[in-house]
Amino acid sequence: MRAPPALDPQTASRFAALALANLAREFPHKLDHVIDGERDVVAPRALHPAFHASYDWHSCVHMHWLLARLRGRFPDLPQRAEIDAVFARHFAPDAIAAEVAYLARPSSGSFERPYGWAWLLRLAAELRAAEDAAAQRFAAALAPLADAFAARFLAFLPRARYPVRYGMHGNGAFALVLALDYARTARDAALAAACEAKALEWFADDRDAPARWEPSGADFLSPVLVEAELMRRVLDTARFALWLRDFLPGFAESQPATLFAPAEVVDRADPQLVHLDGLNLSRAWCLRGIARALPRDDPRAGIARAAAQRHLAAGWQGLASDAFVGVHWLATFALLALEA
Numbered sequence: 001m002r003a004p005p006a007l008d009p010q011t012a013s014r015f016a017a018l019a020l021a022n023l024a025r026e027f028p029h030k031l032d033h034v035i036d037g038e039r040d041v042v043a044p045r046a047l048h049p050a051f052h053a054s055y056d057w058h059s060c061v062h063m064h065w066l067l068a069r070l071r072g073r074f075p076d077l078p079q080r081a082e083i084d085a086v087f088a089r090h091f092a093p094d095a096i097a098a099e100v101a102y103l104a105r106p107s108s109g110s111f112e113r114p115y116g117w118a119w120l121l122r123l124a125a126e127l128r129a130a131e132d133a134a135a136q137r138f139a140a141a142l143a144p145l146a147d148a149f150a151a152r153f154l155a156f157l158p159r160a161r162y163p164v165r166y167g168m169h170g171n172g173a174f175a176l177v178l179a180l181d182y183a184r185t186a187r188d189a190a191l192a193a194a195c196e197a198k199a200l201e202w203f204a205d206d207r208d209a210p211a212r213w214e215p216s217g218a219d220f221l222s223p224v225l226v227e228a229e230l231m232r233r234v235l236d237t238a239r240f241a242l243w244l245r246d247f248l249p250g251f252a253e254s255q256p257a258t259l260f261a262p263a264e265v266v267d268r269a270d271p272q273l274v275h276l277d278g279l280n281l282s283r284a285w286c287l288r289g290i291a292r293a294l295p296r297d298d299p300r301a302g303i304a305r306a307a308a309q310r311h312l313a314a315g316w317q318g319l320a321s322d323a324f325v326g327v328h329w330l331a332t333f334a335l336l337a338l339e340a
Contacts, residue, residue, distance in 0.1 A: 004316035007338040009077070012070045015331045016079040019063045019070075022054040022328050023086055030056045032116075034107035047102060049095040050145075055328040058116035058169070062332045064090070065123040068138075069335060072130045084134055091141040099145050103152075113156065114175035117149045121182035129185055146182070150191050153179050157194050163202040165227075167219030167279065172202060173227040180233055199234045203227055207246045212256035215263045220278030220333070224248060224259065225286035232293035240293050244300070251300050260307045262314030271325035277318025281333035284312035288340035312337050 005011050029044045029052070044052040051060040067083045077083070089095070102108055112120075124146035127139035163172040176195050183192035209224040228247065232240050244251060254260045262283075263276040287308035291301040315337065318330050 004312050004334075004338070007073075007335070009074055011338075012074045013078055015335060016067060016070050016077055016083065018327065018331050019066045020079060020082060020086065022063050023060065023067075023090075024053065025324075025328075026053050028055065028324070029053075032057060032112055034105075036105075036107050049092075049098050050090045051099065055324065058112055058119050059329045059332075061116060061119045061123055062329065065119065065126055066332050066335055068123060068126040068130070068135070069339075072126065072132075072135065075132075087134075087138045091138050093141065096141055096145050100148050103148050113152070114172065114179075115169035117152055118175040118178035120149050121146060121153075122178040125182040125185040146186075150179075150182070150186075150188060154191060154194055157198045160198070165223045167214070167216055167221040167223050167226075168275070171221050171223065171226060173199075173223070173230040174221055177226065177230050177233065180230075196234045199230050203231055204243070208249060209247050211248060211250075211259045214256075214259055215276065215279055218272040218275045219263075220275040220282060222259070222279060222283050222286060225283055225290070229286040229289050232289060237293065237295055241295055241298060244290070244294070251303065254303055254307070260303070260310075262311045265318060268318060268321040268326050269323040274318065274321075274323065274326040274330075277315050277326060277330055278333045280311045280315030280318075281330065281337045284308040284315060284337035285333065285340045287311065288337070292340075308337070308340070 026043075026045060031044060031047070033040070033047060035041060048057055048060075051057050051064070054060040054063045064087070067086070071077055071080050071083050074080075103111065124139065124142050127135050127142060130136070130139070160172070164170040165172070176199050180192060180195040180199075182188070183195060206227070209227070211224045214222055214224065224247070228244060231243055231247075235243055248259075250256060262280045265273060265276045265280075267273045268277065285308075287304040291304035291308065294301040294304070315330075315334065318326055319334060321327070
């Protein structure tokens with residue numbers, strides 16, 4: 001299996017072109033929308049003037065994140081001017097005000113919870129961390145929406161008694177990873193504390209995870225690996241190494257085998273089966289993060305790095321497909337894996 005390329009200027013430009021094409025494509029579209037009456041039967045652009053393309057709201061958000069990340073990493077990116085023009089339109093005051101107003105609808109209380117919430121905060125964090133003046137303007141424009149989602153996390157987490165552990169959009173660990181990263185970037189102490197406390201409440205005592213049950217047929221996240229990706233953020237190196245020993249006791253022997261072997265994708269035109277390409281890419285991201293978090297002399301670090309490379313190479317194959325059900329989101333997870 002051919003190894004994937006590094007994140008070089010050519011790959012960055014390829015990803016940017018793909019993301020820009022997605023953000024220009026409004027249909028097909030899959031709404032997360034509660035219809036209270038006939039007046040709510042409108043096109044996605046009317047509901048979401050900022051995030052109405054790339055098949056669904058959350059994918060549109062994380063395609064914006066991909067562009068924000070690439071424009072920051074590669075100042076000479078050929079598409080930079082086009083990216084800034086798209087951001088200027090989509091983050092215009094009236095567009096962001098409409099997104100905030102949509103959240104205020106009584107029927108929008110659980111809109112995109114928690115996956116879309118987390119990705120919006122990841123986008124906001126990326127723009128806040130950039131040093132150029134244009135990015136700072138975009139960050140300020142997006143701030144009312146980021147503030148709204150941060151407030152939603154603060155209101156929701158105390159009520160969330162139990163984690164969602166499956167490998168799709170509702171996964172609680174993944175949401176906390178992105179929300180915590182935002183909170184630390186934005187210096188939002190209240191949100192950071194809430195995320196850290198919930199991570200410990202939900203996961204600190206986990207032992208002998210049922211990793212042999214992975215993958216499920218439509219996973220794009222590994223429930224156990226993304227939980228470890230979260231816990232490395234809230235535990236120091238020594239405590240994380242001990243927690244991982246108890247959580248995945250077979251890790252040092254690459255067991256269970258299904259956790260360390262890439263998933264097979266048999267139909268990339270199927271919107272659920274293609275999730276497994278994303279699973280391979282997100283596993284690579286998590287495994288690389290786990291390797292970095294372990295002590296240098298821990299043999300599990302090498303096992304994690306080798307497994308990450310296998311998963312990245314497997315997931316990279318999905319980027320060769322032109323099926324829109326994968327094209328509209330996979331590059332985001334490829335970028336996470338490449339940068340991990």
